[in-house]
Amino acid sequence: MSVAATATATATPSFRIRRSTRGVPRMRMPVRSSTISVAPMLTKLQSDCATPLPVLRHVADSMSADMRAGLAVDGGSDLKMILSYVDSLPTGNEKGLFYALDLGGTNFRVLRVQLGGKEERVIATEFEQVTIPEKLMFGTSEELFDFIASVLANFAQQEGGKFHLPPGRKREIGFTFSFPVKQTSIDSGILMKWTKGFAVSGTAGNDVVACLNEAMDRKGLDMRVSALVNDTVGTLAGARYWDEDVVVAVILGTGTNACYVERMDAIPKMQGKFSPSGRTIVNLEWGAFSKGLPLTVFDRDMDAASINPGEQIFEKAISGMYLGEIARRALLNMAEEGALFGESMPEKLSMPFILVTPHLSAMQQDNTDDLQTVGSILYDVIGAESNLNSRKIVVEVCDTIVKRAGRLAGAGIVGILQKLEEDSTSAFFSKRTVVAMDGGLYERYPQCRQYIKEAVAELLGPETSQNIVIEHSKDGSGIGAALLAATNSQYDQDY
Numbered sequence: 412m413s414v415a416a417t418a419t420a421t422a423t424p425s426f427r428i429r430r431s432t433r434g435v436p437r438m439r440m441p442v443r444s445s446t447i448s449v450a451p452m453l454t455k456l457q458s459d460c461a462t463p464l465p466v467l468r469h470v471a472d473s474m475s476a477d478m479r480a481g482l483a484v485d486g487g488s489d490l491k492m493i494l495s496y497v498d499s500l501p502t503g504n505e506k507g508l509f510y511a512l513d514l515g516g517t518n519f520r521v522l523r524v525q526l527g528g529k530e531e532r533v534i535a536t537e538f539e540q541v542t543i544p545e546k547l548m549f550g551t552s553e554e555l556f557d558f559i560a561s562v563l564a565n566f567a568q569q570e571g572g573k574f575h576l577p578p579g580r581k582r583e584i585g586f587t588f589s590f591p592v593k594q595t596s597i598d599s600g601i602l603m604k605w606t607k608g609f610a611v612s613g614t615a616g617n618d619v620v621a622c623l624n625e626a627m628d629r630k631g632l633d634m635r636v637s638a639l640v641n642d643t644v645g646t647l648a649g650a651r652y653w654d655e656d657v658v659v660a661v662i663l664g665t666g667t668n669a670c671y672v673e674r675m676d677a678i679p680k681m682q683g684k685f686s687p688s689g690r691t692i693v694n695l696e697w698g699a700f701s702k703g704l705p706l707t708v709f710d711r712d713m714d715a716a717s718i719n720p721g722e723q724i725f726e727k728a729i730s731g732m733y734l735g736e737i738a739r740r741a742l743l744n745m746a747e748e749g750a751l752f753g754e755s756m757p758e759k760l761s762m763p764f765i766l767v768t769p770h771l772s773a774m775q776q777d778n779t780d781d782l783q784t785v786g787s788i789l790y791d792v793i794g795a796e797s798n799l800n801s802r803k804i805v806v807e808v809c810d811t812i813v814k815r816a817g818r819l820a821g822a823g824i825v826g827i828l829q830k831l832e833e834d835s836t837s838a839f840f841s842k843r844t845v846v847a848m849d850g851g852l853y854e855r856y857p858q859c860r861q862y863i864k865e866a867v868a869e870l871l872g873p874e875t876s877q878n879i880v881i882e883h884s885k886d887g888s889g890i891g892a893a894l895l896a897a898t899n900s901q902y903d904q905d906y
């Protein structure tokens with residue numbers, strides 16, 4: 412398999428930070444002995460964020476209950492339980508050239524893949540990643556889709572000799588669009604609302620495939636979307652291509668969500684619709700879940716100041732877009748009320764979203780005796796001078812926020828598994844079951860991964876949790892979308 416990545420100059424993975432090479436800040440000694448008054452504030456934060464077993468159990472049970480309510484009737488619960496129209500998963504027999512587009516956060520990816528069937532599997536892939544210019548996240552639908560179509564047109568032009576399209580066929584695309592979409596078929600769906608800080612006008616209420624088709628027409632690009640999928644669905648399909656035991660996929664990145672394979676007869680709102688496999692993938696849109704979450708005043712204030720107050724409460728407590736901001740708000744409070752950084756306030760600590768989740772992760776990986784990395788991040792990012800005590804408190808704050816996130820995500824996963832077990836006639840928990848995970852927060856925050864695992868093990872017990880494999884499916888959603896374009900191709904696959 413050959414992988415040629417042609418990342419453009421603007422490419423910046425959304426979950427990385429560049430550490431400053433400037434000198435570590437001076438330790439200003441003594442910073443007023445702040446830790447005495449900060450300690451109770453830390454204890455309060457830890458207790459407000461605590462996720463002991465009963466809290467986890469309540470979240471898992473409520474997740475299962477909300478899933479059932481959302482499957483019964485549209486609008487039945489916080490969980491939309493969106494039908495993906497993906498009724499057949501990749502088998503390995505897929506062949507041919509397929510494209511994938513991936514729009515779901517600050518980065519946009521285009522990918523092409525040559526599939527060679529059971530024998531050759533993935534023969535070649537190439538991709539390109541660009542950062543969505545910030546103004547497009549707040550612009551018009553036409554501007555956003557024109558940008559996407561122009562990146563795609565440019566990329567398609569560079570198709571080299573490793574890729575083959577039989578004569579007379581259009582290039583087919585799997586379009587991963589990672590926002591809540593009410594699917595109307597496998598290749599159409601209406602955007603319900605934007606999430607993750609996007610506020611593009613003119614898309615909500617419209618078919619996103621039509622928006623893309625119109626933009627492709629404007630560019631004179633003759634390609635066809637054969638599958639519209641959520642990133643969780645793409646991840647599930649991509650992981651299932653290699654492992655038949657994958658039944659759940661979770662994204663924990665800028666945003667968060669989960670999907671799973673459901674039996675058609677367990678979906679009352681399908682009203683007798685038929686799928687040859689008897690199964691379909693359901694997208695929970697679990698970011699909207701809200702029951703029993705241990706939230707703090709910082710979560711509430713952040714939500715109130717957001718562009719979608721009252722919405723995506725689970726997402727705001729556990730996903731990468733928000734963890735840095737929750738920590739910043741907690742630290743600001745400690746600096747103001749407990750003089751965490753001494754008498755003077757760090758100049759940039761009051762700027763919303765100045766601290767991002769990758770900073771939290773980098774600070775938690777600091778193994779130096781005097782927490783040098785923590786010191787330089789605090790200095791570089793918020794202009795804070797710190798001593799060892801305040802650095803230790805900052806690390807504790809990061810840990811508190813990410814621990815809650817990881818453990819709640821773990822409880823959410825158990826909620827889905829529990830629902831499958833309850834409905835199963837064949838001792839579901841005694842078989843190997845794989846949960847495919849992807850997203851920057853999962854991939855690049857080791858403590859977060861650990862907390863997810865711990866919560867799953869606490870909830871399910873040591874024996875059952877041994878059968879639950881939580882696996883990283885790196886960038887699976889791109890290949891997954893291309894595979895779903897293949898399974899839903901308008902052309903015959905046997906050539």
Ligand code: BGC
Pocket residue numbers: 515588589590591592606607641642643662664665666667668669696698726
């Ligand atoms: C979106 C989901 C998506 C998730 C992860 C959420 O904000 O609503 O559709 O799957 O982010 O990207």
